[in-house]
Amino acid sequence: MTPPATSDARPRVSWESPRGHGGVAVGRLIGSDREQFDALLAALSSSAAPPVGSIVHRSLAGIDDGVIARVDAHSAWIMPHGGDRIVAAIDAWLRPRCAPCDLALPVRAAFPEATSDCEALALDAIARGASPRAIALLLSQPALWANPPGPPHQPARTRELARLLSPARVVAVGAANVGKSSLLNALAGRTVAIAMDFAGTTRDAVAARIELDGIDVDWFDTPGIRETDDPIELAAQRMAALIVDGADLVVEVCAPGMPLAPLSSSSRRLIVSTQADRDPLRQSRESREAAVCVSATERTGLGDLARTVRQALVSDEALRDPSPWLFHERLATAP
Ligand SMILES: Nc1nc2c(ncn2[C@@H]2O[C@H](COP(=O)(O)OP(=O)(O)O)[C@@H](O)[C@H]2O)c(=O)[nH]1
Ligand SMILES: [Mg+2]
Incomplete structure (x- = not known):
């Protein structure tokens, strides 16, 4: 899987697990430039970059030990222990070595089958545990945003529907x-x-x-x-x-x-x-x-x-409204 191309070829990092929960944290690293990506993994693990398809147990920047799962040439998961301080220290080590985070890029990379940013964001929201009533609504959004039948996202409706994503x-x-x-x-x-x-x-x-x-x-x-x-x-x-x-x-x-x-x-x-x-x-x-x-x-x-x-x-009116739902702030700035 090759991540979407941008002018900045440095690797990118995003943390996929919520803060402060669980014994293990999960971070995703992706990089369009194979050489830079291997160099980052080698520096992180103080060893040769883990080969594609391998799962290894390594030191992580000398801060913690954890698992690196090399998914393919351009992406890997890192799994240190889940404490906030450990994650913050590894993040601080990674940030200067990575491109500034554009949320949509890791999300697009996570859902290669998605045909638009909106679809990738909708699949990501479902994967993060949206309420049952949100699922059909989220899946209908890519078509609505591609061809809006009316003015999008009234702020009051956006606030109500946000309760489908965050209880x-x-x-x-x-x-x-x-x-x-x-x-x-x-x-x-x-x-x-x-x-x-x-x-x-x-x-x-x-x-x-x-x-x-x-x-x-x-x-x-x-x-x-x-x-x-x-x-x-x-x-x-x-x-x-x-x-x-x-x-x-x-x-x-x-x-x-x-x-x-x-x-x-x-x-x-x-x-x-x-x-x-x-x-x-x-x-x-x-x-x-x-x-x-x-x-x-x-x-x-x-x-x-x-x-x-x-x-x-979450009123029936908000659920039935046929206009596009601004379920992620990025949709407000989407071209
Ligand atoms: N008959 C009946 N008793 C109830 C009902 N709900 C609670 N109780 C009883 O009322 C008492 C107090 O209940 P509790 O839930 O502790 O009240 P709280 O102090 O408001 O939390 C308990 O003995 C319950 O069994 C109910 O719907 N019907
Ligand atoms: Mg009580």
Whole structure:
């Protein structure tokens, strides 16, 4: 595979693994000039450049040891240990020896079957774990950008659709014991947070990435709001307030006959009444105003809740809009 030609023949480096995650980091090196590329690999590994098709274990710039996989004459993967400091040091060694990074070039090289930058970027977004609802939309973009049927990318729609690529933050708040933790567990289909019949069970904010009606969200469960002198619980409540500030959507959970928490002033809020299996005559005012009623124990209303949350974050209108989606900033400057 020969990378796209440019005037700067120096090799290029891009890190493919997210920062700070995993025991091993993955970097991609590509170079259109075979001689310069071999020289870089030789200097990096303090040895002869690894032959095409080989996987070797070498020192990496004397900073770490790791694996070099030589894919072909013009590309190789390097895999040092995944710590941020190690990656930053190897990156600092590589940068002066490489051409300035043009993101589209490594992405094009990674998807040689793509016929345009837009298609390569769409395949790259899918490979990075876009939400299920993004996949058909991303695959339709190359044709839309090649022949736009209308004006592209309204900023508000771009912001909404970005949640398909980078999960939105949904924060559940409410009085102690209304059933916030049980709701998260029911939505996740597994025990993420401890749910118990004692107020103050959730001491810390707990988060899980869950799929709701085809979109991934980071759902935060927070400690219940109640009067307390417990310094740990008070600190946890302060932390929860900060998480609420950064939320894309605040879910206010209430339940029949349960004390009410002060309603948030957030414009992005949704009232959910849980414990719908209990005595309906004891419904609170908030339950009656709730957008959705659910029962975590009976697992009723959860599909409705998932659809309502999805619609609040990524509307049907944004998904159906036939204009091109600015899903990567590079598309704004594409010729
Ligand atoms: N009947 C019924 N009980 C529930 C439901 N959701 C939660 N509970 C119970 O309510 C109590 C408090 O639940 P929990 O999730 O810990 O509340 P949190 O303090 O708001 O996180 C527990 O005993 C749960 O089993 C529900 O949908 N129906
Ligand atoms: Mg709880």
